[in-house]
Amino acid sequence: MRTQPSTATPEIHHERTFRRFTLSQRLEHTVIFLSIAVLLITGLPQKYRSASWSQELLSTPERVHRIQDIHHIAATVLTLEVLFHLVNAIVLLIRRKLPGHIFLTLQDIRDAGKMLRYLLFLRKDKPSFGKYNFEQKVTYWFLFISIGIMVGTGFILLFPVTLTRWLPGSVIPAAKMAHSTEAIVTAIFVVIWHFYHVHIERLNLSIFTGRLSEQEMRTYHADEFEHLTGEKANRAETGGNS
Amino acid sequence: MGNRSIFLALIPAGFLILIISLFQTQSARANELRQETEKYCLSCHTDPSASITLPSGEVLSIYIAPDTLHQSVHNTAGIECEACHTGITTYPHPPLEYASRRDLSLDYYQVCQKCHPANYQKTLDSIHAQMAASGKQNTPVCTDCHGIHDIRPPDQPRAHISETCGQCHPAVVDQYKQSVHGAALLEENNQDVPVCIDCHGVHNIQDPRTAQFRVKEPELCAGCHADPQLMGKYNLPANVYDIYKTSWHGVDLSVYKARWPTIWHDSAVCSDCHGVHDIRKTDDPASHVNSANLLATCQKCHPKAGPNWTSAWTGHNEVSLKRTPSLYYTKVFYTYLVPVILWMCMVYVALQVIRVTVDRVRRNLT
Secondary structure, eight states, X not given: OOOOOSSOOSSOOOXXXXXXXXXXXXXXXXXXXXXXXXXXXXXXXXXXXXXXXXXXXXXXXXXXXXXXXXXXXXXXXXXXXXXXXXXXXXXXXXXXXXXXXXXXXXXXXXXXXXXXXXXXXXXXXXXXXXXXXXXXXXXXXXXXXXXXXXXXXXXXXXXXXHHTTXXXXXXXXXXHHHHHHHHHHHHHHIIIIXXXXXXXXXXXXXXXXXXXXXXXXXXXXXXXXXXXXXSOOOOSOTTOOO | OHHHHHHHHHHHHXXXXXXXXXXXXXXXXXXXXXXXXXXXHHHHHTOTTOEEEOTTSOEEEOOOOXXXXXXXXXXXXXXXXXXXXXXXXXXSOOOOOOSSHHHHHHHHGGGGXXXXXXXHHHHHTSHHHHHHHTTOTTSOOHHHHHOXXXXXXXXXXXXXXXXXXXTTOHHHHHHHHHSHHHHHHXXXXXXXXXXXXXXXXXXXXXXXXXXXXXXXXXXXXXXXXXXXXXXXXXXXXSOHHHHHHHSHHHHHHHHHHHHOTTSOOOSOOHHHHHOSSOOOOTTSTTOTTSTTTHHHHHHTTOTTOOGGGGGGOOSSOOOOTTTOHHXXXXXXXXXXXXXXXXXXXXXXXXXXXXXXXXXXXXXXXX
């Protein structure tokens, strides 16, 4: 992520980088990424059991059970990750070691409005953003709710008999529908929204490296850059796809 | 010219005469034989006390009641004694070589295939034939169900079919008589309800305890219960099978049916809940699926299920606010959410791609 500045100077240039994600956050992303990939791969053949491609894959009853076991193992990993994420976040927030950048604010709605006007050619510049822009917050909170639904409904489907001691029976078919539909909604969202923003709009690998370059900070997180350094961001390429 | 056309016309005329003459001789022959052998045989076999003692000690009556014989399908069709009694061509008859009555039956019924080869072949594929092959002498052969000298149309009246099966399966037939199907047949002479053979087949009756039979069972019930006309007549829903197919049990079953029909599966089929021969109306207190008995029925497979469990069943009911509210709201929610998320993502990304491309082109031009 050490991109050379576009204006070459004769002096030696020290590229500054800025920490974006902690090691723990990067590991969390990896765990979520891998467990969701496994859950999707093992879940789709179960959702589409009536389809012949699924029946080709699940060629024996034993294989159905094995794929369900793998699904349950990955689900357990994801559940533990969700619990860690929540407990960790709450503890850090209480100890004031985690700034609440990720929470949605009124500013995000204003930013979204500005962005929409920009996209419709009603505005010349992109709005400037802080640590997380509204698109990234939408990504986080959409997946937060989505994973919440998947985990919740998943456990209803895993322990239907036990849970209907307290819950009405119709939550079981409801959980089945929600689990299987939410999975597709999430997959669509990740593929279109998240992949576009981190791969096509620009290749943003900071969730793996943990750092952003000065150039990226100035262009995409101008408000945070100015807050951290006290310098002017001077965003050169507002519509930038650098 | 004239001679030639007469000659040509003679050819089909000749054929016609030939064909008619073939029919003529055959029918003349049948009438002739019928008259002679039956009268001839009955001249001895109408003595009610005529009998033979077999080596097993059993007394075999050789009396033929003329009335019974004359009402049988064979007799009225002109088929006479010697058609079946092929071994008896002289008087005095050759001695009987059977140790018991059963021995005689097991040998004699073979003659049926002479005229009924298709049905005979089918019986070879039946559970009865399999059991006979394993050495069980009492498994039924043609004559056990159809009779001997008194063979009549087997389904007249239709209730006669269950009587026939009841000779060996009395407990099952007793259950059936009290079921919604059996009661309608016996009490109202209803012709729509199934009798034994509608589910089990006629000559190639299969073992109903196999995985193959089980996996096809809902389809069997659907033969009537998915017929809107037939169900409409009795004010019953005709969509029970279609909804079942989309339910947890039904989807599981469909995979087994498509891929592993010979592997036993535990997902519930119709008879697991409704009963087999004791199917009753759902509002009958004795029905397995009556609301009073439903939980106990579910607990056969889900032993720890509590009272809320029964409302989780969606295999026969459309999604409704009244019966399954949480499922109803979930369905409404996703009906809107899925397209909204899909379109929002696509439109937003498309707008971004357009804007970025336009900006880039503009920058390169200036």
